[in-house]
Amino acid sequence: MTMPVWLEIAIRVAGVFAAFLVLPLVVGQTEHKVMAHMQGRLGPMYAGRFHGWAQLIADGVKFVQKEDVTPAAADKHVFKLAPAIALVPYLVAIIVIPLGPGDLVAQPLDMGLFLVLAVVGVGIVAVLMAGWASANKYTLLGALRAAAQLLAYELPLVLAAASVAMAAGTLSLSGIVEAWRPWWLLWQLPALGVFFLAGLAEIRRPPFDAPIADSELVFGYLTEYTGLRFALFLLAEYVGIVVIAALTTVLFLGGWKGPFADADLGWLWTLLKVGAVSFVVIWVRVSFPRLRVDQLQRFCWLGLVPVALAQLVLTAAVKVAT
Amino acid sequence: MTVTDVLVCALGAVSLGAALRVVTSKHLVRAGLWLVVALGSLAGVYLVLTAELLAWVQVLIYVGAVVVLMLFAVMLTRAPIGPSDDLDRAKVPGVLIGGGAGLGLAAVLVDAYRWREVGLSDVEPGDAGAMGREVFTSWVLPFELLSVLLLAALIGAIVVSRPDVGQRSR
Amino acid sequence: MTTPEKNGFPGKGLIKGLGITLKTMVSRAGTQQYPDVEPELPARSRGVIGLMESNCTVCMLCARECPDWCIYIDSHKETVEVPGAARARQRNVLDRFDIDFSLCMYCGICIEVCPFDALFWAPDFAYAEGDIRNLLHDRGRLGEHMAGVPAPPPHDPNGEPSKEESTAAKKGGAR
Missing domain, CATH: 1.20.120.1200 (NADH-ubiquinone/plastoquinone oxidoreductase chain 6, subunit NuoJ)
Structure with missing residues (x-):
């Protein structure tokens, strides 16, 4: 039996929205609990009775009820548009990330990798809009830091992704998973590290959260946001974790390939790997202090970029030799 | 249409x-x-x-x-924020x-x-394969010239942004 | 950032940090879930002061020693006719014994100076009030606090015997 086209499209759109709304909440809740336990606390315990599982839903309700403040001096249209612009790139990115083998992807694209890297870069515009339109020196400083950081880390991110695309000989995300072999874990290890770290910086997670830096810049480019718009920015951050974790999984950890039953349980392997990488994102946040702005740039240009370039040479050498 | x-x-x-x-x-x-x-x-x-x-x-x-x-x-x-009147x-x-x-x-x-x-x-x-073939066959010379141009711009940026490079020649 | 340490490799500190957080995560959290689970307080906690009225002789030592004058005592004298005694004896009767916990600084001097063991520390601490005047606990309320006073700790077997014990032993030896 074949489904009518409209039904299939509807199911795929619904799937993307479900992933877009559910996975970030799961990651956020995990962050609450994991961070708490890593600091010897319990974290949320009341919301939803059992170990605070409904904490983020309660947070959402709270955010909706809060007053939506727009600063008097702000550029109102740009200020109000920024949260939406922050979310859209990640929504587009989720569309092309494959969950399992075959048809288990919202929209298979020949150039999925390229699309993802392109739209993730658009997120900077939202940050600049938010920071500038708030008419506040802290937000502007945060936005400028973010722009400098994102422009710098885009380079190692793209280079590391290029390495794996070169190894697989395709830009299609599904194609890369198809071509992936377990020994690539070793071969592409430097690229994996570079991609993960640059991805952390792209989504401005600690230790690369100098643009937000609550001890220096109040809350960076988010200082003036309240209520639902602030919640949208937070959602964008957590969707960002999911997207970066999923990309790391698909590009470097073999996506749906697991120890057994790849064809049937592929989606499970993907979700497990995404969960594991998300855990590492949270783990790194809890363990390390924030990098200073100059250290941040130094780490990118003197650490990640040379490693990524060396990895490209290595990939090309192995590719030519075999 | x-x-x-x-x-x-x-x-x-x-x-x-x-x-x-x-x-x-x-x-x-x-x-x-x-x-x-x-x-x-x-x-x-x-x-x-x-x-x-x-x-x-x-x-x-x-x-x-x-x-x-x-x-x-x-x-x-x-x-x-807001209109600037002194735009030239x-x-x-x-x-x-x-x-x-x-x-x-x-x-x-x-x-x-x-x-x-x-x-x-x-x-x-115009997917990646077709583009790659074109760039590395019929358009390879402009492509390489462009990369030389970008390299020159890169070196120029480094020279401009580092005052110690200029001072040595003075 | 990653500075090579004396005997280690670059990034050793970073890995150590990850290890510490992971170890903390899998060990028990230190959180006490207070309103749901009552805390286990040590026996010598200074929570609230209890009054054993029958021991009080209205000597006023506690009220006089109190550094911030938060103990209020009123009393009157009562004559007690003891049959067979040469003259009637006088006895102090307590009318009022209040401690104002909005002033009290929990120094415990009143308890130390009380010669007749009428005042005790109890570990109860949850007596916050909406009105500051309600922090003045009268003698009835102070008496209720006696319920929370823990039993005295057992005598240290390695310590010196108490005065009462040694005098009793001396008397017994003399007998």
Whole structure:
């Protein structure tokens, strides 16, 4: 039996929205609990009775009820548009990330990798809009830091992704998973590290959260946001974790390939790997202090970029030799 | 009119409108943001015309990097919220140069294609493979020249931004 | 950032940090879920002061020693006719014994100076009030606090015997 086209499209759109709304909440809740336990606390315990599982839903309700403040001096249209612009790139990115083998992807694209890297870069515009339109020196400083950081880390991110695309000989995300072999874990290890770290910086997670830096810049480019718009920015951050974790999984950890039953349980392997990488994102946040702005740039240009370039040479050498 | 025609016309109109806002807007930063819209809808036009790689390159390079760099520069120097009255836009030379370049390019394109129709299914889609083959076969010399140009710009930027390099020769 | 340490490799500190957080995560959290689970307080906690009225002789030592004058005592004298005694004896009767916990600084001097063991520390601490005047606990309330006073700790087997014990032993030896 074949489904009518409209039904299939509807199911795929619904799937993307479900992933877009559910996975970030799961990651956020995990962050609450994991961070708490890593600091010897319990974290949320009341919301939803059992170990605070409904904490983020309660947070959402709270955010909706809060007053939506727009600063008097702000550029109102740009200020109000920024949260939406922050979310859209990640929504587009989720569309092309494959969950399992075959048809288990919202929209298979020949150039999925390229699309993802392109739209993730658009997120900077939202940050600049938010920071500038708030008419506040802290937000502007945060936005400028973010722009400098994102422009710098885009380079190692793209280079590391290029390495794996070169190894697989395709830009299609599904194609890369198809071509992936377990020994690539070793071969592409430097690229994996570079991609993960640059991805952390792209989504401005600690230790690369100098643009937000609550001890220096109040809350960076988010200082003036309240209520639902602030919640949208937070959602964008957590969707960002999911997207970066999923990309790391698909590009470097073999996506749906697991120890057994790849064809049937592929989606499970993907979700497990995404969960594991998300855990590492949270783990790194809890363990390390924030990098200073100059250290941040130094780490990118003197650490990640040379490693990524060396990895490209290595990939090309192995590719030519075999 | 097919769906493709409608999409190309609509995206083109958005691009043109946004581009006009870029040069007429008195809000400095908003002009930069309109540029994002103009370049983004241009990427949409490429996408409709099956030049997929070009479209994503447009988004990655122009929206994600070039405009951001421009906004960055504007915000670092001065970024007033609201209209600026002291914008020094030379109207006559601007119209002359911009309009001339636009008309000239349009004339060249119109002259090249006349009213010849090319079916979308007849052309090879502009995916990565086709683009790569073209760049590394018939267009390899311009491609390499461009990379030399970029390298020169890179070295120039390093020399300009490091005062100790200049002082040594003095 | 990653500075090579004396005997280690670059990034050793970073890995150590990850290890510490992971170890903390898998060990028990230190959180006490207070309103749901009552805390286990040590026996010598200074929570609230309890009054054993029958031991009080209204000597006023506590009220006089109190550094911030938060103990209020009123009393009157009562004559007690003891049959067979040469003359009637006088006895102090307590009318009022209040401690104002909005002033009290929990120094415990009143408890130390009380010669007749009428005042005790109890570990109860949850007596916050909406009105500051309600922090003045009268003798009835102070008497209720006696319920929370823990039993005295057992004598340290390695310590010196108490005075009472040694005098009793001396008397017994003399007998």
